[in-house]
Amino acid sequence: MSSLILHSEASSDGVLERDFSVGDIPGTLWAPADPTAPTTLILMGHGGGLHRRLPAQIRRAEHSVRAHGFTVASIDAPGHGDRPRSADDEKSVAAIGHARRHGEPLAPIIADLNHSLAERAVPEWRHVLDELQQLPDIGTEAPVGYAGMTLGTAIGIPLTANDSRISAAMFGGYFDYGSLIEAARRITVPVDLIVSWDDPEIPKETALRLFDAIGSDDKMLRAHVGTHERIPAHEGEHTALFFRQHL
Amino acid sequence: MSSLILHSEASSDGVLERDFSVGDIPGTLWAPADPTAPTTLILMGHGGGLHRRLPAQIRRAEHSVRAHGFTVASIDAPGHGDRPRSADDEKSVAAIGHARRHGEPLAPIIADLNHSLAERAVPEWRHVLDELQQLPDIGTEAPVGYAGMTLGTAIGIPLTANDSRISAAMFGGYFDYGSLIEAARRITVPVDLIVSWDDPEIPKETALRLFDAIGSDDKMLRAHVGTHERIPAHEGEHTALFFRQHL
Numbered sequence: 001m002s003s004l005i006l007h008s009e010a011s012s013d014g015v016l017e018r019d020f021s022v023g024d025i026p027g028t029l030w031a032p033a034d035p036t037a038p039t040t041l042i043l044m045g046h047g048g049g050l051h052r053r054l055p056a057q058i059r060r061a062e063h064s065v066r067a068h069g070f071t072v073a074s075i076d077a078p079g080h081g082d083r084p085r086s087a088d089d090e091k092s093v094a095a096i097g098h099a100r101r102h103g104e105p106l107a108p109i110i111a112d113l114n115h116s117l118a119e120r121a122v123p124e125w126r127h128v129l130d131e132l133q134q135l136p137d138i139g140t141e142a143p144v145g146y147a148g149m150t151l152g153t154a155i156g157i158p159l160t161a162n163d164s165r166i167s168a169a170m171f172g173g174y175f176d177y178g179s180l181i182e183a184a185r186r187i188t189v190p191v192d193l194i195v196s197w198d199d200p201e202i203p204k205e206t207a208l209r210l211f212d213a214i215g216s217d218d219k220m221l222r223a224h225v226g227t228h229e230r231i232p233a234h235e236g237e238h239t240a241l242f243f244r245q246h247l
Numbered sequence: 248m249s250s251l252i253l254h255s256e257a258s259s260d261g262v263l264e265r266d267f268s269v270g271d272i273p274g275t276l277w278a279p280a281d282p283t284a285p286t287t288l289i290l291m292g293h294g295g296g297l298h299r300r301l302p303a304q305i306r307r308a309e310h311s312v313r314a315h316g317f318t319v320a321s322i323d324a325p326g327h328g329d330r331p332r333s334a335d336d337e338k339s340v341a342a343i344g345h346a347r348r349h350g351e352p353l354a355p356i357i358a359d360l361n362h363s364l365a366e367r368a369v370p371e372w373r374h375v376l377d378e379l380q381q382l383p384d385i386g387t388e389a390p391v392g393y394a395g396m397t398l399g400t401a402i403g404i405p406l407t408a409n410d411s412r413i414s415a416a417m418f419g420g421y422f423d424y425g426s427l428i429e430a431a432r433r434i435t436v437p438v439d440l441i442v443s444w445d446d447p448e449i450p451k452e453t454a455l456r457l458f459d460a461i462g463s464d465d466k467m468l469r470a471h472v473g474t475h476e477r478i479p480a481h482e483g484e485h486t487a488l489f490f491r492q493h494l
Contacts, residue, residue, distance in 0.1 A: 197458075197468070211444075211470065218479065221444070223458065223468035232465065234492045241488055245481045 004131035015065045022128050026082045027075035028052055030061040031137060037069065040247045041138055043125065043166070044074040045148025045156050047173075048114065049093070051081025060236060068240050071138060075128055077151060078120045089113065106201055111177035114154035121155040126163055143247035147239060149173040149194065149228060154180060161186040168246035170194065170239045173228035176206040176213075184213040191216050192242040194235060195223040202228060218246075251378035262312045269375050273329045274322035275299055277308040278384060284316065287494045288385055290372065290413070291321040292395025292403050294420075295361065296340070298328025307483060315487050318389070320379055324398060325367045336360065353448055358424035361401035368402040373410050390494035394486060396420045396441065396475060401427060408433040415493035417441065417486045420475035423453040423460075431460040438463050439489040441482060442470040449475060465493075 002023030009018050016033040019026070031039065042064060046052055052074035061072040079085040085093070092113040099106050133140045146169040148156045153171040160169045161183040169187070172194030174180060191214050195207040204223070211221045220242065224232050249270030256265050263280040266273070278286065289311060293299050299321035308319040326332040332340070339360040346353050380387045393416040395403045400418040407416045408430040416434070419441030421427060438461050442454040451470070458468045467489065471479050 195468075217472055219472055220482075220485075221442075221468070221470035223470075225464060225466055235467075237488060237492065238467075238485055241484060245484065 001127055001130075004128070004134065013062075013066070015062050022075075022124075022131050024083070025075050025124050025128060026052070027073060027128060028061075029071065029073050029132075029135075030058075030065050031071040032065055032069055035069075035137060039069060039071040039138065039142050040243065041132065041142045041144045042070050042072045042243065043129065043144065043146045043148075043156075043159075044072050045146070045152025046074065046077065046080065047149055048110065048151035048154075049080070050151075052076050053081065063236065064240060068244065070240075070243070071142070073128070073132055075124065077155060078117055078124070080151075088116070092116075107175045107177075107206075111175045111180075114151055114175070115177065115179050117151065118155045118158050122159045122162060125155070125159050129163070129165060143167055145169060145243045145247050147243075149231075157187065158183040160189065160191075168192075168243060170242065171210075172196070172207075172231075173199070173202055174206070174210060175202065176209045181210065181213045184210055185215045187215050189216060190218040190242070190246040191220070192239055193219065193221045194231065194239075195221060196228040196231070197223045197225055199227045248374055248377075251375070251381065260309075260313070262309050269322075269371075269378050271330065272322050272371055272375060273299070274320060274375060275308075276318065276320050276379075276382075277305075277312050278318040279312055279316055282316075282384060286316060286318045286385065286389050287490065288379065288389045288391045289317050289319045289490065290376065290391065290393045290395075290403075290406075291319050292393070292399025293321065293324065293327065294396055295357065295398035295401075296327070297398075299323050300328065310483065311487065315491065317487075317490070318385060320375070322371065322375055324402065325364055325371070327398075335363070339363075354422045354424075354453075358422045358427075361398055361422070362424065362426050364398065365402045365405050369406045369409060372402070372406050376410065376412060390414055392416060392490045392494050394490075396478075404434065405430040407436065407438075415439075415490060417489065418457075419443070419454075419478075420446070420449055421453070421457060422449065423456045428457065428460045431457055432462045434462050436463060437465040437489070437493040438467070439486055440466065440468045441478065441486075442468060443475040443478070444470045444472055446474045 007019045011033045016031045018029045064070040079089040095109045144165050146156045146166050149172040153174040160166045168190045170192040254266045258280045263278045265276045311317040326336040342356050391412045393403045393413050396419040400421040407413045415437045417439040
């Protein structure tokens with residue numbers, strides 16, 4: 001198994017940003033530049049077709065460091081960001097584009113692609129977490145949370161179900177296919193589930209079914225007006241409060 | 248119209264508590280004992296069959312003062328707490344008890360009673376708010392929010408729809424009868440709606456219909472596991488965050 005290699009380091013306004021890689025998985029860490037207390041580690045997944053260094057992701061990570069003292073880690077999912085796409089992934093992405101243009105059902109294609117990506121991404125995240133816990137400013141004592149929407153949820157649900165180090169998780173904007181529901185039933189840690197109430201691509205009923213499936217006694221559903229592409233900015237503060245309460 | 252009369256005053260651990268009355272309406276105010284900044288006023292409604300000085304209400308009010316610097320005002324609803332019940336209210340309460348014991352539908356009886364109580368309570372709250380705004384430590388500049396579950400929602404929805412001084416509101420645990428839905432449609436300020444996901448007396452579908460009806464562009468639904476009688480303690484912090492964001 002590959003070790004974590006730090007590539008670059010930059011500090012800005014209280015945030016230390018470090019790019020790293022573990023084998024062929026590229027990642028970024030955002031942490032307090034001047035840590036005063038033990039930190040909390042948030043693993044941050046990105047959405048389908050996006051990547052770890054999207055401006056919105058960077059803003060969210062930097063705000064989590066500055067406002068809450070969290071350390072945030074993000075990696076590119078297989079076939080995303082700086083990583084090559086497999087021929088099968090290319091076919092799925094083309095099929096999604098075709099369905100979108102022709103108003104055909106997206107859910108089955110996205111479910112298949114996300115399930116395949118999650119099967120590859122879960123062991124990657126677990127190995128990256130092993131490596132992050134070797135860093136002196138994180139260690140094995142820092143509580144670990146996971147946060148991710150859409151593809152970040154498709155990966156995060158089986159990851160949270162399978163890795164007992166993750167003790168609270170935020171999800172949102174997923175599809176409710178069988179393997180995802182099965183993994184959701186095995187989650188017992190606190191969950192914060194975000195639902196975009198008027199999303200034309202993700203019917204809210206699928207979100208309510210997923211909420212019902214999650215095995216945790218302590219789970220919270222939060223719905224807001226609009227689509228998964230326009231989450232109100234103040235939602236992020238509720239997620240941070242959720243992590244402060246549970247980590 | 249009657250003026251506000253202050254009856255007693257006690258300070259404890261940073262909270263100044265004052266009992267007051269406006270005509271035959273008894274109320275309590277909880278405020279920072281040593282105010283350092285302009286305050287935010289939260290009008291707090293109580294649940295059906297309960298009253299303003301329930302231990303859980305007092306704890307919630309005191310915490311809002313200490314943790315967030317809010318000023319909290321609560322009055323007894325008609326026929327509740329220190330106030331006499333009308334013969335009609337007695338009949339409704341007896342009918343609710345009977346239906347509960349015999350497993351008969353509660354919603355229609357509670358809807359009728361709550362509608363009648365709200366018709367009386369809304370002008371009372373508005374007059375009490377006029378009077379509270381005369382107090383030097385509140386004034387007309389303090390932003391005003393409303394928070395209340397069950398009966399507190401049955402009263403709070405038409406109150407918020409009819410009084411433009413209320414600029415954000417938290418509701419939960421209601422029944423979705425016609426006049427309540429009609430008032431909800433006229434609400435345009437930010438709303439935080441709490442849903443008890445497994446409540447045997449209040450089906451969650453009624454909550455989802457009410458959420459759809461609320462006229463605000465900025466509304467948030469928050470569901471938790473359990474019943475409306477056992478709201479997780481950490482829910483209150485999300486409501487406080489909602490008020491800090493919107494008031």
